[in-house]
Amino acid sequence: xxxxxxxxxxRVTEEILPSYSITSNFVHQDTNxxxxxxxxxxxxxxxxxxxxxxxxxxxxxxxxxxxxxQSRSTILQLEQALDxxxxxxxxxxxxxxxxxxxxxxxxxxxxxxxxxxxxxxxENNDYTNSPRTREIELTKKVNELEVKxxxxxxxxxxxxxxxxxxxxxxxxxQLKQYxxxxxxxxxxxxxxxxxSQNVEYLREETNSLKQQLLKTEEIKNxxxxxxxENANLRSERDAxxxxxxxxxxxxxxxxxxxxxxxxKQIDNGKYLTTRxxxxxxxxxxxxxxxxxxxxxxxxxxxTVSEKEREKSFNDExxxxxxxxxxxxxxxxxxxxxxxxxxxxxxxxxxxQSYDEKKAARxxxxxxxxxxxxxxxxxVPKIKNDTPIVVPNGPYEKITSGTTILEFLTKIHQQKELxxxxxxxxxxxxxxxxxxxxxxxxxxxxxxQELNQESNQESNQESNQELTQELTQESNKENIPSEGRYLSxxxxxxxxxxxxxxxxxxxxxxxxxxxxxxxxxxxxxxxxILLPQSTITNYQKQNQDLQKKAESLNKxxxxxxxxxxxxxxEVKTQVRELLGYNIIFRSxxxxxxxxxxxxxxxxxxxxxxxxxxxxxxxxRIVGSNKELYIEQFHDIYQTYVIEDGNIPAFLNAAALxxxxxxx
Numbered sequence: 001x002x003x004x005x006x007x008x009x010x011r012v013t014e015e016i017l018p019s020y021s022i023t024s025n026f027v028h029q030d031t032n033x034x035x036x037x038x039x040x041x042x043x044x045x046x047x048x049x050x051x052x053x054x055x056x057x058x059x060x061x062x063x064x065x066x067x068x069x070q071s072r073s074t075i076l077q078l079e080q081a082l083d084x085x086x087x088x089x090x091x092x093x094x095x096x097x098x099x100x101x102x103x104x105x106x107x108x109x110x111x112x113x114x115x116x117x118x119x120x121x122x123e124n125n126d127y128t129n130s131p132r133t134r135e136i137e138l139t140k141k142v143n144e145l146e147v148k149x150x151x152x153x154x155x156x157x158x159x160x161x162x163x164x165x166x167x168x169x170x171x172x173x174q175l176k177q178y179x180x181x182x183x184x185x186x187x188x189x190x191x192x193x194x195x196s197q198n199v200e201y202l203r204e205e206t207n208s209l210k211q212q213l214l215k216t217e218e219i220k221n222x223x224x225x226x227x228x229e230n231a232n233l234r235s236e237r238d239a240x241x242x243x244x245x246x247x248x249x250x251x252x253x254x255x256x257x258x259x260x261x262x263x264k265q266i267d268n269g270k271y272l273t274t275r276x277x278x279x280x281x282x283x284x285x286x287x288x289x290x291x292x293x294x295x296x297x298x299x300x301x302x303t304v305s306e307k308e309r310e311k312s313f314n315d316e317x318x319x320x321x322x323x324x325x326x327x328x329x330x331x332x333x334x335x336x337x338x339x340x341x342x343x344x345x346x347x348x349x350x351x352q353s354y355d356e357k358k359a360a361r362x363x364x365x366x367x368x369x370x371x372x373x374x375x376x377x378x379v380p381k382i383k384n385d386t387p388i389v390v391p392n393g394p395y396e397k398i399t400s401g402t403t404i405l406e407f408l409t410k411i412h413q414q415k416e417l418x419x420x421x422x423x424x425x426x427x428x429x430x431x432x433x434x435x436x437x438x439x440x441x442x443x444x445x446x447x448q449e450l451n452q453e454s455n456q457e458s459n460q461e462s463n464q465e466l467t468q469e470l471t472q473e474s475n476k477e478n479i480p481s482e483g484r485y486l487s488x489x490x491x492x493x494x495x496x497x498x499x500x501x502x503x504x505x506x507x508x509x510x511x512x513x514x515x516x517x518x519x520x521x522x523x524x525x526x527x528i529l530l531p532q533s534t535i536t537n538y539q540k541q542n543q544d545l546q547k548k549a550e551s552l553n554k555x556x557x558x559x560x561x562x563x564x565x566x567x568x569e570v571k572t573q574v575r576e577l578l579g580y581n582i583i584f585r586s587x588x589x590x591x592x593x594x595x596x597x598x599x600x601x602x603x604x605x606x607x608x609x610x611x612x613x614x615x616x617x618x619r620i621v622g623s624n625k626e627l628y629i630e631q632f633h634d635i636y637q638t639y640v641i642e643d644g645n646i647p648a649f650l651n652a653a654a655l656x657x658x659x660x661x662x
Contacts, residue, residue: 036304043304046297053286060279067276081235088231096224107213114206117199138178142171335368508537579654592650596657602628604650618646631656 145167244250250258511534571582575595583591592604602622609615618640620629629636632653639649 036307040304043297043300046293046300050290050293053290056286060283064276064280067272077239081239085231085235089228092224092227096220099220107210110206110209114202117202120195120199135178135182138174142175145171578651579658580650594654594657596654596661597622602657604653606646616646618649631660 244258250261253261515534567584575581579595581593581595581599583593585591588607590606592606593599594602600622601624602620605617605619605621607617609617620632622628632649635649635652635656639645639652
């Protein structure tokens with residue numbers, strides 16, 4: 001009897017444990033799906049932020065380009081004005097240099113005249129000073145001679161009187177000559193004094209001319225400065241006139257209001273330049289954050305792919321464990337049937353004899369059952385409990401990132417509260433499950449005391465009811481801590497739409513059947529009466545079909561253009577890589593023309609006669625085909641006849657042609 005009660009307990013636990021393992025597997029799958037959805041939402045939010053940032057970046061770059069173009073145009077205008085100003089300055093410098101050279105030449109001529117006059121004055125002074133010195137010398141000689149005369153009178157006057165008188169007469173004559181010369185020299189001195197006065201006058205004139213020259217140079221410098229200022233003012237005036245002509249709205253304004261508007265524009269320009277610099281800095285920071293976000297998204301993608309692989313591996317392991325579980329259940333059912341047979345035989349042979357072999361076999365089978373139960377308990381526990389570690393990206397640098405983080409923290413807090421509630425519910429469910437197990441044990445103990453036949457039938461019915469109740473209560477209350485059950489509810493709008501759609505299809509079918517009946521009955525009549533609604537419906541259907549046909553034709557045209565583009569790309573790639581121009585003919589023949597040789601000299605025609613057996617016909621065509629056939633004889637023998645490899649022959653032919661041209 002004790003053995004029977006243990007077998008019944010095992011049955012109850014066997015029926016309860018598989019349901020618990022299946023629910024845990026479903027919960028684990030739900031958590032993985034929720035994590036994958038969360039990662040997908042994060043990646044979508046990150047891509048949206050990237051797109052918005054890129055759009056802002058494109059707008060800012062467009063504004064910067066416009067400002068750059070405007071600044072370039074203003075720079076070109078300023079350069080043109082500067083070139084014209086430089087030309088004017090060069091002309092003014094050349095004119096100034098010419099005038100300066102002329103004034104310098106005049107000053108040098110005047111200086112030479114002054115020097116020549118100074119030399120003449122010096123000569124005149126020297127000439128006037130020389131007779132005075134001679135007169136002084138003569139007076140000295142006369143005095144000496146008078147002294148000698150006085151001395152000679154005291155001595156012998158008779159011998160030297162005549163000689164002295166002669167000398168005296170000669171001296172008197174010389175004195176007269178000197179006096180006449182002196183008068184002449186006095187006249188000349190007066191004349192030269194007048195000339196010297198003229199020289200001083202000329203000197204004063206030269207000094208005055210020098211001062212006038214300095215003044216003229218100062219005036220010229222001032223004139224040059226004024227001309228430069230005048231030219232600048234003219235250029236500014238021309239620029240202002242052009243600017244005012246370009247903007248006719250300023251014609252009605254006063255100069256002060258125009259200047260106020262322009263200063264305001266300059267201030268706005270300065271503000272915009274500072275704003276542009278700030279935006280450039282922000283763009284740089286945003287670019288760095290975008291790069292970091294891209295790296296983070298790439299890391300998320302890699303982690304998601306890794307987790308998907310782990311999930312696939314876990315799913316495969318679960319499938320394997322399910323298969324093992326099914327095989328073990330089959331094995332358990334076989335063992336249970338064997339145990340039932342042994343129990344029946346024991347009951348029949350209990351009074352007659354006791355078989356030790358059977359008892360040992362029963363003990364072995366009980367051990368095997370215990371092992372299988374332990375395995376079934378361990379199988380649902382084998383799962384990947386490693387938490388998904390995702391590195392935090394630079395979300396805090398973006399406003400949207402901070403809002404997302406706040407939202408996720410709220411979700412995480414709600415999840416923790418939900419998990420606490422689930423754990424409490426799980427503990428309550430486990431307590432109720434224990435109470436139910438205790439009740440089942442008490443019921444089994446009470447049922448053991450009854451008769452064997454009545455007990456077997458009653459116990460089977462009660463155990464079935466208990467197992468049903470326990471499974472229902474466990475399904476209701478024993479909710480695992482890692483997830484929750486989700487049930488799909490049908491949408492009433494979709495149900496109504498499906499009902500109306502079905503009704504409409506049936507009505508259309510009935511309408512077509514009625515029209516067909518009319519056509520069959522009225523074969524001799526050319527026209528049939530149809531209601532207006534059917535005609536409008538047919539017209540709508542016709543329009544819808546025409547629209548679909550147009551859209552399909554457009555799609556076909558797009559596909560054709562895309563295919564043609566791809567074919568052209570393939571042709572260009574083949575021409576660049578293999579050295580052949582490929583032409584697809586309408587008669588399913590492919591024409592291959594070598595790039596190295598002209599199109600009319602040599603070409604290969606390839607045609608598939610039987611694609612299943614891969615039968616290909618190769619022809620060599622061209623004006624110089626005989627020469628090239630002789631050249632390709634060895635290659636044709638090795639690659640086509642012996643190996644049957646046409647691509648190898650074409651590559652070898654391209655190499656041969658390249659060698660011939662080289």
